[in-house]
Amino acid sequence: MANETEDAPTNSASESHATSADVERNPTDEDKNEKLLNDAVQFLPTDAVKDLLSKEVCLRCIFRLFGMQVPICSSLSVKSLLCHVLGEQADLHQNISSVEPNICRSCLGILQFTYCGDKERVVENESACDFAVAIAELVKKEGHQIDSFSLEVSMPPTILENENKLSLYVKRKYRSEAWFKDRSISECSSTKDALKFALTNPLETLLDVKCGISTFHIRLTYSRVEASIRIQNFVEKIEGCKRRKVDAKNCLDTVKDKSAITGVENSVVSTTEVIPVDEKSSNGLQDNEPSETHEFPLKKVNEPCRLECLCFRTPIYFGGRYLKYSRNVSQTRWIIDEERMGEASIEEIIGGNILPMCRGDSYKFHAAGREDIDVRMLGSGRPFLFEIQNAREVPSELLVKEIESKINSLENKLVRVKNLKIVGSQGWTLMREGEAEKQKQYAALVWISRPLQDEDFQTISSLKETVRCYQILQKTPIRVLHRRSPLEREKIINWMKIEKIAGSSQYFLLHMCTQAGTYIKEFVHGDLGRTNPSIGSILGCRAEILQLDVTDVKMNCFLTE
Amino acid sequence: MNDHNVYQTNNSETEETPEQAQQEREKEMQDDEEELHKLLLPNVHDLPLTPPSAIDFNFVAYFAPDFLKPGHDQYVYRHANGLCVIGLAPTHVAFKDEGGITAVDFNVGKSDRSGFKVTGKRKKNAQHFESNTAVCKVCTNNDSYIVRCCVKGSLLEVNNRLIKQPGLLNSSVRITELLMS
Numbered sequence: 001m002a003n004e005t006e007d008a009p010t011n012s013a014s015e016s017h018a019t020s021a022d023v024e025r026n027p028t029d030e031d032k033n034e035k036l037l038n039d040a041v042q043f044l045p046t047d048a049v050k051d052l053l054s055k056e057v058c059l060r061c062i063f064r065l066f067g068m069q070v071p072i073c074s075s076l077s078v079k080s081l082l083c084h085v086l087g088e089q090a091d092l093h094q095n096i097s098s099v100e101p102n103i104c105r106s107c108l109g110i111l112q113f114t115y116c117g118d119k120e121r122v123v124e125n126e127s128a129c130d131f132a133v134a135i136a137e138l139v140k141k142e143g144h145q146i147d148s149f150s151l152e153v154s155m156p157p158t159i160l161e162n163e164n165k166l167s168l169y170v171k172r173k174y175r176s177e178a179w180f181k182d183r184s185i186s187e188c189s190s191t192k193d194a195l196k197f198a199l200t201n202p203l204e205t206l207l208d209v210k211c212g213i214s215t216f217h218i219r220l221t222y223s224r225v226e227a228s229i230r231i232q233n234f235v236e237k238i239e240g241c242k243r244r245k246v247d248a249k250n251c252l253d254t255v256k257d258k259s260a261i262t263g264v265e266n267s268v269v270s271t272t273e274v275i276p277v278d279e280k281s282s283n284g285l286q287d288n289e290p291s292e293t294h295e296f297p298l299k300k301v302n303e304p305c306r307l308e309c310l311c312f313r314t315p316i317y318f319g320g321r322y323l324k325y326s327r328n329v330s331q332t333r334w335i336i337d338e339e340r341m342g343e344a345s346i347e348e349i350i351g352g353n354i355l356p357m358c359r360g361d362s363y364k365f366h367a368a369g370r371e372d373i374d375v376r377m378l379g380s381g382r383p384f385l386f387e388i389q390n391a392r393e394v395p396s397e398l399l400v401k402e403i404e405s406k407i408n409s410l411e412n413k414l415v416r417v418k419n420l421k422i423v424g425s426q427g428w429t430l431m432r433e434g435e436a437e438k439q440k441q442y443a444a445l446v447w448i449s450r451p452l453q454d455e456d457f458q459t460i461s462s463l464k465e466t467v468r469c470y471q472i473l474q475k476t477p478i479r480v481l482h483r484r485s486p487l488e489r490e491k492i493i494n495w496m497k498i499e500k501i502a503g504s505s506q507y508f509l510l511h512m513c514t515q516a517g518t519y520i521k522e523f524v525h526g527d528l529g530r531t532n533p534s535i536g537s538i539l540g541c542r543a544e545i546l547q548l549d550v551t552d553v554k555m556n557c558f559l560t561e
Numbered sequence: 562m563n564d565h566n567v568y569q570t571n572n573s574e575t576e577e578t579p580e581q582a583q584q585e586r587e588k589e590m591q592d593d594e595e596e597l598h599k600l601l602l603p604n605v606h607d608l609p610l611t612p613p614s615a616i617d618f619n620f621v622a623y624f625a626p627d628f629l630k631p632g633h634d635q636y637v638y639r640h641a642n643g644l645c646v647i648g649l650a651p652t653h654v655a656f657k658d659e660g661g662i663t664a665v666d667f668n669v670g671k672s673d674r675s676g677f678k679v680t681g682k683r684k685k686n687a688q689h690f691e692s693n694t695a696v697c698k699v700c701t702n703n704d705s706y707i708v709r710c711c712v713k714g715s716l717l718e719v720n721n722r723l724i725k726q727p728g729l730l731n732s733s734v735r736i737t738e739l740l741m742s
Contacts, residue, residue, distance in 0.1 A: 325600075378597055443601045447612050475718075479619060482642040485681050486717060503605040525615040528646065529722065529729075544612050549601055 044068070048174055056300070057166065058104030060111040064194040065166065106162040107191045109304030110155065110222055111198075116306040123307075132202035135218060139207060139311050143359065145393040146313075148214035149207060151200060153192050154221045156305065162298055163191060195220075215314045215394075222305040312390045318354055319427045319558045320404070320420035321381030322346055322367075327547075329414050330373040332365060342373050349415045351386060353407050357399060359392035368431045368557075369440070369516060371550050379441070379551040381418050383558045385427050394422070419558050430557035435516060439494055441552035442520050444510045446535060449542040451505040452498070456539055460496045460510075463538075470496075475530040477522045491518040510535070511551075521545050624650060625711050629693065632657075635711055645712055647696065649730065658701035661731040665723040669695040669707065675719050687715035697723075699730070 044066060052062050103109040113125035125131040139146070167188060189197070200211045203218070324331075324346060333348055334341040347365035355363050364387040371377055395403070404420040423430075463470045470493040476486050492515040499509040514520070519531070524545040526534035536543035616622070620638035628635050632654030638646040649655065655662055667675040672688075674696060679687045690696070690710045697708050697719070723729060 376600075378600060445603055478640055478644055478646070479642065481644055481717065483682065486679055486684070501602070501605060504608060507603075507605075507608055509601060521615075528616075529720070542614070544614055546608075546612050547603065551597060551601070 045174070045177065048170070048177075051173075052170075053100065055298075056101035056103075056105045057298075058101055058107060058109075058112050060194065060198075061104055061106045061166070061191070064111070064191070065170065065188045067188055103301045103304050105298035105301055106166050107159060108156075108162075108222075108224070108301055110159070110191060111194055112304075114304045115222070116225065116304050122304060128198035129202045132199050132206055135199070135220075135309060135311075136203060136206035138309055139218065142311060143392045144216065144311065144313065146207065146209055146214070146216045148209050148212055149203070149216045149218050150214040151196055151203065151211055152217055152219045153195055154219070155192055156222060156224045158224065159191050159222075165298060215316070217310075217312055217314065219310045219312075221308045221310070223308070224305055225303055313392070313394075315387045315389050316358065316360075316391050316394055317423050317425070317427045318386040318388065318400070318420060319383070319423040319430075321383050321418045321553075321558050322350065322377065323379075323381045323416040323418070324371070324377040324414070325416065326412075326414040327374045327376060331367060331370050334373070344414060346384075346415055349410070350384075350407060350417060353403055354386055355388060357393075357395050357403055358388050360388040361390040363388050366431065368435060368438075368553065368555055372521075372548075374548075376549045377553075378549050380553065380559070381416070382550070382553045383431055383555055385423075385431055397421070419560055421558075423558075427557070431555075433557075438516045439513050439554045440516060440518075440550060441513045441554065442511070443549045443551050444512070444520060444524060444545050445507065445547040446510045446524055447507050447544045447546060448536075448539055449506070452500065452508055457498050459538060460498050463493070463496060470494075472518075472523060472534075473532050474519055474522060475527070477519050477527050477530070489517065491515050493518070493523075507546075513552075513554075520548055620646070626650070626652075628711055629709060633706065633709075635708065637711055644717070645714065647708075647711055649699070649708065653706075655699050655701055655704075655706050656731070658703050660702045662699050662701055662727050664700040665727045665730070666698045666700065667696075667719055667724065669698050674716065675721055675724065679717050684715065684717060687717055689715050699727075 044062075049059075049062055052065075053059070057065075100112075103114065104112055109115060113128060113131040115123055117123045123134075125134070139149075204211055326343065328343045329349075330342040330345045331347065333345045346367075347363075351363040351365060366385040366387065368383040371382070400421055404417050407415065407417045472491050472493060474489050474491055476484050476489075494513040494515070496510065496512040499511060501507050501509060510524070512520075514523075519527075522531045522534070524535045524543050526532075526536045526543070534543065616638060620640050623637040623639060624634065625637065626634045634650035634652045634654075636648050636650045638648075640646075667673055674688075677686055677688065679685065690713065692710055692713055694710045695707050696710050696716075699706050699708060
């Protein structure tokens with residue numbers, strides 16, 4: 001085992017080659033750890049260990065079975081562990097390979113840090129530290145900036161079965177032994193916990209951050225190659241529907257994974273993990289494995305599990321309000337027959353500036369309501385949310401302000417952003433809260449077929465006084481009827497006001513405040529009589545709308561503090 | 562990018578008293594409102610004397626003069642999304658009768674066109690019409706005329722108000738709508 005300790009910091013960029021030696025402590029720590037290991041090992045029943053080794057159970061599985069959780073095991077290879085356990089026996093050194101199984105029958109190679117990786121190549125790691133190095137390399141390759149990480153492990157259900165069988169076997173065989181009575185077998189940890197335990201410290205050292213609850217996830221998914229076919233059949237039988245296999249394949253085609261491979265088996269196995277693995281399921285399995293819970297020794301394993309290592313960040317959210325000054329900009333990307341409608345889109349202008357700063361994979365745009373392409377959004381602006389997938393970096397508050405300024409100083413001045421900031425998941429609820437009840441304020445440029453009269457001002461404004469609020473009935477407008485249900489919707493007009501335009505007798509500005517979901521254009525021209533009442537019917541003449549502007553979205557989120 | 566500036570505007574407010582800060586805010590709001598108002602007001606000289614109507618703007622108008630019978634002039638307004646509005650052209654022979662149109666009856670052909678209900682985004686229960694399918698019957702003092710569909714499609718909606726207020730037709734002419742399939 002190499003003893004050199006390098007000075008280079010372990011989390012610097014690509015040039016340093018981290019080795020397992022980097023994660024060892026200084027010499028005095030090493031001595032302390034040696035002592036701890038020797039002390040713990042003393043309590044191991046040697047004959048039980050030898051027996052299990054002969055049954056092709058790996059050493060680390062034996063350790064976890066007997067509740068040995070000495071963390072320094074992380075940096076030690078099996079060879080040195082065996083030396084500690086069985087003593088420095090001359091014949092051991094020659095026959096190390098015959099003592100430790102090639103692939104453990106219980107953990108299927110997982111605790112031996114052996115797995116089937118990219119391109120079906122079998123990877124073997126001497127110690128947990130070596131394994132951690134490989135994982136840390138992946139994180140660095142992706143260029144993630146992190147301040148913590150959470151480690152998730154998923155394993156095929158056979159592992160749990162094997163654990164149970166193993167414990168049962170040991171219980172039965174050694175229950176009369178003295179050492180058994182002293183130490184309860186329930187001290188044993190699961191394969192999953194043992195793996196996490198082995199990896200956590202080395203990863204913390206290599207990545208220079210703590211492990212815990214975090215938005216950054218390192219996910220290790222183990223799956224079996226041969227068993228997958230068996231489980232596929234199993235799932236088909238239970239569900240009675242062949243579509244599941246096809247769907248799994250289809251949905252995987254659309255998943256963009258930057259790190260390792262994905263196999264069809266993966267998704268199938270993870271769906272079956274939900275099915276409880278107990279007597280019921282063993283009856284369901286069609287091939288001959290009767291009463292598996294009682295059978296020992298475990299089946300011989302020829303291949304290690306396939307490992308898929310994914311590191312990603314959960315989505316981060318940017319909230320704010322946008323204003324739209326152009327009548328030729330749509331809210332979202334709008335392309336018909338490969339031709340873009342409008343000059344640009346809000347989502348692309350804003351998203352195109354946020355995404356590169358976060359170095360994310362993609363974005364999703366959500367807004368509290370929408371306006372037509374030819375309607376301007378003015379005043380306080382409309383609340384929106386940008387969801388950034390797998391951001392490599394979370395921008396600082398200062399950087400976010402820079403992004404906002406950059407968008408606002410774009411040459412064409414089409415869009416403006418206010419109060420841009422990173423919000424947590426509460427941003428969602430804030431936006432969706434009371435979306436249907438929220439009021440919106442508009443200013444419309446209206447033309448009527450006769451000159452404006454003095455009474456008209458009264459007629460329009462007094463509606464608020466005669467009834468508490470004015471209710472209209474709108475049939476689904478013709479211009480959206482092709483994609484919406486034909487319904488009659490009651491909408492409330494909260495107030496209306498006419499503003500005269502100097503120099504014109506038939507044009508005026510109509511200010512109004514309405515319930516969310518009201519079609520303003522149809523309220524003005526009546527939509528061939530399908531909206532009742534309409535401005536035309538109220539004033540007793542024909543009315544047309546030339547321009548519409550949204551002047552306020554009365555919602556309580558992403559406001560200037 | 563000058564983050565220097567951003568920092569400064571935030572700090573300046575803390576040097577004022579609360580009342581001054583309040584006044585500042587109010588003035589800011591007033592300024593915003595004025596700016597907004599400037600944006601809203603159009604340039605009067607750019608306004609057309611008579612703007613295009615919503616129908617002219619959104620639909621393409623087609624005329625079917627003498628549809629299947631002389632004098633039966635109908636129009637079809639087609640929207641960009643494929644929906645059509647069918648109606649009687651002002652030159653239709655029915656308007657020439659004294660007193661104009663007195664009744665509209667949708668119970669023609671095999672069923673009452675005003676009775677069915679189309680539901681949902683997929684427009685379930687929409688009846689399939691050919692161009693010569695009868696849509697409704699308009700009656701005048703002297704005669705009654707069948708109004709046919711003119712286009713092939715599924716019927717989404719009829720103008721029920723004509724049942725109670727057939728006089729509407731005399732002032733503005735509209736009857737039914739169709740979904741082009």
